[in-house]
Amino acid sequence: MGGHVEPSAHRVAMGRAVRDLRTGRGLTVRQVADRIGVSIGTVSAIENGHVATSTERAVELADVLGVRPERLLLGVVEPIRDERWRVASGEGEGAGAEHWRHYEPLDLDPALRGALACFLELGYHGSTMRGVAERAGLSVAGLYHYYASKQQLLVSILDRTMDELSRRTSAAQAEADEPWTRFARLVECQALFHSHRRELGFIGATEMRSLAGPARARIAQVRRQEQTRIDDEVRAACRAEAFATPLPHEAARAVVTMCTAIPQWYRHGGDSTPERVAQWYVDFALDLVQCDPALRPTSALP
Incomplete structure (x- = not known):
């Protein structure tokens, strides 16, 4: 019944x-x-x-x-x-104009830390769930209890990557009124992220091809949205005659590609801090779009 x-x-x-x-x-x-x-x-x-x-x-x-x-x-x-x-x-106490520049140590659960270490060393296809478990200090059964597959680990890492980057770029973009200043803030934010979060940025740049199904389409869409932020500001600055580049679309693509390549060479503890790298890249980007010298934003960086 x-x-x-x-x-x-x-x-x-x-x-x-x-x-x-x-x-x-x-x-x-x-x-x-x-x-x-x-x-x-x-x-x-x-x-x-x-x-x-x-x-x-x-x-x-x-x-x-x-x-x-x-x-x-x-x-x-x-x-x-x-x-x-x-x-x-x-939101909340401590938030404000500078919060997108502030980075605390990366907070991942043991399984994701193990997966990140494994993917960085061996690549996604060279990694195994057993290898991830060893680096995470977990049994293989314990790892499978929380993550059903290597693909799920990769999706979780890339979701975390894009969620954090999107929150930070939204805050950076909202900080300024003019498109040329918003452009400079976005470039600074991208450069800071890809140096402070070098490991996440490296996986994002090299392992998108390893994603499958809906997760690939969803994460790719977020990546396109990040590119669109900079596309829009370059076009707006060109309309305002603040940027003189005759190729705004291509210039915006070059700027993003330049920033996402930072994890290929940046190393923590090296000669350059993320803040100094960000200053360089803002200058590079403003030169690339041929920014009017009189409108170049004053950097907030030391």
Whole structure:
């Protein structure tokens, strides 16, 4: 005889945690659904405890919501990276015009740290789940408990990369009023990110080809949006006769390519700081677009 089946206590607790974290982050159901590649109905069903959630899906949700997967699986609402998320998003005490320039040590769970080390040393195709587990200090079974595949590890790393870069470039772009100054801030932000986060930038530049399916299309779209930010500011500055380049589209592509190549040569602890590299690259970029000398923004860098 059919009847209504009450959702399990575990599903209810996890669904409540997902909903509370999502609303606390200021995210809509659609935004969460788009980021993990499911329908709005699926996210609603998870939040209401109506469907079981696989470990792989829980890991994807945890990464979007800024908590460790084990906390979400246990239905624990308290976010581990809450204060850092608020500052990086321009909210809360300590946020402000300079927050996009401030970098704390990279915060990855042990599995992602192991995967990042493995991919940097051996490349995605040369890496194995066993090798990732060894670098993470986990058993292979423990690694599979939270990440179902090597592909999922790569997707999680690239999602983290693009989420952080997008938050920072949004803040940098919002800091200035004129397109030529916004352009300079965007270039500075890109250069800072690709030196401070050299490892993430390197994987982003070299392993996009290793992505498959919807994740590849989704992450590629975010990358295109980052390029579009600079495209738009170069075109606007050309219309205002602040930039004299006859090739704004090509110049904007060259600027982004120049910045994303920084991880190929930059090394932490070397002769140049990320801040100094950013100063150089802003100067290079303004020269490339033929910025009117009278309008060149005064750098905020030392």
